Amino acid sequence: MLTDLHKKQIEEQGMSPATIEEQIRNFEQGFPYLNIYAAATPGDGIMVLDEKELERFLDTYQKYSKGKVIFKFVPASGAASRMFKDLYAFLDNDTASLDADPITKQFIDNLSSFAFYEDLDNSLKASGSSIEKALATKDYKLIIRHLLEDEGLGYGSLPKGLLKFHRYDEGSRTPVEEHFVEGAQYGLGKGNTVRLHFTVSPEHQEKFEEKIADIQPAMEARFNVNFEVTFSQQKKTTDTIAVNMDNMPFTEENGEILFRPAGHGALLENLNDIDADLVFIKNIDNVVPDRLKGSTETFKKAIGGILLDAQDRVFSVLEKLEADADEALIIESEGVYTQILGAKLPDFYHKYNLAEKAAYLKKKLNRPIRVCGMVENTGEPGGGPFWVKEADGSLSLQIGETAQLNLDDPHQQGIFQSSSHFNPTDLVCSVKDYKGKKFNLLEYRNPKTGFITQKSKNGKDLKAQELPGLWNGSMDNWNSIFVEVPLITFNPVKTINDLLRDVHQ
Known part of the structure; x- marks a missing residue:
């Protein structure tokens, strides 16, 4: 199937023939549907904060965030051309x-x-x-x-991040500048430093660097903080092979295989390179003018506080589980798993002895943690929050994209239609274990949650494959906490006329 020319090209891509063969098998076999058990709803999978709880988590974030290494991770490789389609x-x-x-x-x-x-x-x-x-x-x-x-x-x-979005008396701002301002509001961490990381396309990085060199001194003076700005690009090793309609490698006129970027799931590699205590993830175009930033700041700090609180509780029981577990510790650990992380234990767990329960809980608790903001579904595209039945019978919280669901099944369709919220790429992540060691995030993704789409090139039909999405399949084996956040925190700009909406004026 693979010629010597193809194998040489694959090697130059930094990939192995085994990886390509696996991708071709995915085209042949397809990806299994996500087995959603129920929609996550307020009170059953989605936290809804009352005023007292909101204040508590804001206080937690205020107390402990300054001593943490915090990154604001901003996917910013999107070109603006799609905004101007019409x-x-x-x-x-x-x-x-x-x-x-x-x-x-x-x-x-x-x-x-x-x-x-x-x-x-x-x-x-x-x-x-x-x-x-x-x-x-x-x-x-x-x-x-x-x-x-x-x-x-x-x-x-x-790139979308370098267009002027918002007008102020002192001049107009691009999304990059708005992320600087946001970073100063909730991303200030250890060393009086705001750490911003932008994932960019190779052809755009120089323009981003020029813009940031121009604005950074004034931003540092304005907020009296240090800004540390880094960039990364989607790695060629995360590209996926394209195939023709018979699942054979799609070749160009020069005989070379066509590789394609594998969607935002490819950014898991970039996220995996970040060494931080907390990582906020938010898209480049989801920004608002200063007059509306209050809600964003409040709820970013709140979900950060929820994560710090959960992290503290999880780390505490994991350290105790290093020794022999007694019944009191098992009960405490179960409470952290089911009440703090909101997960559900399988029926067979209750038949375990103490040692088996301790081993099970340690395995379930010692994982990356994410807190995801969820807004009420108003018809915008996005991943929905669901309870998913795992192979071991436990239920976990997952974000499921529409393309992952079997909507021809009436039962699955009913669950999908009962979903009331979606995730607008609003996350904060804990990527270190209780000993301070970075998780290898690639070990916690589900490679069987990709997408296959039909495309064309030079008039020829082809099939393309996307890697597991960054906030669904790539975080499949994380511990997840879903929290309701106000709709005002979600204001993407998909078309040029979206900038005419009141929230961008």
Whole structure:
């Protein structure tokens, strides 16, 4: 199946033929559906904090976070081009009419509301025009070209993190700048340092570095903190092979195998390289202006406090379980597992003797921990919180994507429809064990939770494979705590006109 040329290419990719053969088997066999047992709901899998609990966890975070190494991990490799899909279509349409294109019309009608308005106007003026002149002559395509193409602002080829999102009296800010501000609010840790880590595309890293070099001194002076900024790129070793419709390697005209990036699950490798006590994960485009940051700050600190509290309780019983366990310690450990982590023990566990119970609990407790914010489902795409039955009969909390579920099964469909919340990529993670040693996160993922999608290249159909998603299959064997957070903390920008929503003005 693999030629010598292919094997050489695989080696240059930093991969092994065995890995490729496993990926091909996944195409042939498919991935099993996630066996959801029930939807996680408020009071049954999703914590809902009352005012007293919120204050307690905020106090916990305030007391203990300053002595921790905290990272803010921001997936930022997404190109902005998808935001402008409709504007590109308008440019390509020779008979385009604004009245027949409500999305482009909304964009044109509200130009002055965008944070990049002045930059766009200056770009047009440099070419002898202006927004005012272009509007007067109905030359809407000129405006759009100056926004998207390199003759103007070049937004169509920039990463989303470097577009101007929000306008302030002192100037407009990009998402990168908003993450600096957020980091100062809840990411301040050991050494009076805010540690930001951006995962970026190779072609964009230099632009990110230039932007950060420009803003970092002022941000440090403003907040009287140190900012430590690092970058990583999705590793080539995490790419997956593409195959044709017969599950044979898809080859290019030069005979080489086509490899494709394997989705956000590939970032597990990047996360695994982070050496920290706490890691907050949040997408690059989920930011708001300062006037709305209060809720984000409050609930980021709250889920951080929940994690620190859980970590302390888990570490305490794990240290005690190093010695012989008595009945009191087993009861205490069960309480941490079922009440603090919210998991459920299988029926057979209760037939174990003390030593067997201790071994079982130690194995279940000594894992990475994550606290995930959950917002009420308003129809946005995202992973839902579910109870999943594990092979040993226990129930664990998992985030399940729609593509992982067998919605042709009426029972599974019913569980899916009863789900009331979803995760908007709002997590804080504990990635060290009770002895202070980093977990190897690759050992806690479920490789059988990937996705297969149909694509095409050069007019030929192909199948692509994504690795287990970062917050579902890649964290399958973590201990998970789900917490309800306000919807105002979730404000992604998927299209250019999302910036016209009140939360971004």
